[in-house]
Amino acid sequence: MTNDGGYGVRDGEVAVDLPDKFDASLYFIGRIRTPWKRREDCPRNARESEAVCTIELDPRFTEGLKGVESCTHLVVLYWMDKARRDLVLQKPRHYNEQRGTFALRSPARPNPIAMSVVRLLGIEGGKLSVVGVACLNDTPLLDLKPYFASVDAVSDAVVGWHAALKR
Amino acid sequence: MTNDGGYGVRDGEVAVDLPDKFDASLYFIGRIRTPWKRREDCPRNARESEAVCTIELDPRFTEGLKGVESCTHLVVLYWMDKARRDLVLQKPRHYNEQRGTFALRSPARPNPIAMSVVRLLGIEGGKLSVVGVACLNDTPLLDLKPYFASVDAVSDAVVGWHAALKR
Numbered sequence: 188m189t190n191d192g193g194y195g196v197r198d199g200e201v202a203v204d205l206p207d208k209f210d211a212s213l214y215f216i217g218r219i220r221t222p223w224k225r226r227e228d229c230p231r232n233a234r235e236s237e238a239v240c241t242i243e244l245d246p247r248f249t250e251g252l253k254g255v256e257s258c259t260h261l262v263v264l265y266w267m268d269k270a271r272r273d274l275v276l277q278k279p280r281h282y283n284e285q286r287g288t289f290a291l292r293s294p295a296r297p298n299p300i301a302m303s304v305v306r307l308l309g310i311e312g313g314k315l316s317v318v319g320v321a322c323l324n325d326t327p328l329l330d331l332k333p334y335f336a337s338v339d340a341v342s343d344a345v346v347g348w349h350a351a352l353k354r
Numbered sequence: 355m356t357n358d359g360g361y362g363v364r365d366g367e368v369a370v371d372l373p374d375k376f377d378a379s380l381y382f383i384g385r386i387r388t389p390w391k392r393r394e395d396c397p398r399n400a401r402e403s404e405a406v407c408t409i410e411l412d413p414r415f416t417e418g419l420k421g422v423e424s425c426t427h428l429v430v431l432y433w434m435d436k437a438r439r440d441l442v443l444q445k446p447r448h449y450n451e452q453r454g455t456f457a458l459r460s461p462a463r464p465n466p467i468a469m470s471v472v473r474l475l476g477i478e479g480g481k482l483s484v485v486g487v488a489c490l491n492d493t494p495l496l497d498l499k500p501y502f503a504s505v506d507a508v509s510d511a512v513v514g515w516h517a518a519l520k521r
Contacts, residue, residue: 201417203415203417209381210381211379211382211433211435213465214372214377215377215378216465247373247442248456250368250443250454253443253457254458257514257518259511260508261456264465264469268378275415275418276417286420287420289415289418289428289497290422290500291500292500297383297415298383302431306508329467330463330464333457333516334511335511336509336510337401338400338486339469339506340508341427341501341503342507344507345426346424346502348421
């Protein structure tokens, strides 16, 4: 029996037994302030909204922002701890087909780390104004990184199953 | 006193006290097999090498790959646990200037999660052949995600401090 954490498994979804113990641990280094208080209010796709969100870094790490102001875009990693972690096959409501967890950006995954590329508008002290996250208000922050177009941008990348939906 | 984990702080580097306790935990869901056994052998930039690396997923998660074969590129998250986690200002050997941790892709950061965009060559069972990681052999895997050019590719993004070096 796997623990469903209060969330049921939908028809067509498959859960596995997770390992007995964890292998590493994380610090929440800040919070992301957004206008969205319920999951159903969040934009499905970060590019759907131009809402300005605020990333508030724990003051102990403020010095770590030196040089970040010169970046136009950042990689933001954050923690989506509201979903179950044991699903390998999922059937999101808006797609009527079963797909593997690693073919989806769903928050339900063994390590619920989300990655968003955001546009940086400005920094004041430990607060960054950004456009491009689509998470719930108060979501825990894990990391900020400079976005390098030379290694991170692949304009012609294709997600085949998704492209097929639009045909 | 902060624990330096056996690594010293170089001139121009600044460490802070980390929080007393962790906030969340991770599973290692596989390993990344690469040709590099020592840190100094790893390519500094993942695009410098065309070496084919293998991502070996823990067999319990193999079903989670359904649909991944249709992706040309993936986001790979992995764990770089060899570096200290308390540095906020760093002076990498190859840049002679002090910069904030969040303006660098250095493995030394509060949560040492690395992000690489890789090209997927093929999948056999739970093994993925990819080009584009630059980590040590046996590095722990945290997550795989489909790379969506629509939200993840920003070709004109600029890291100002880095661009200035090349002028």
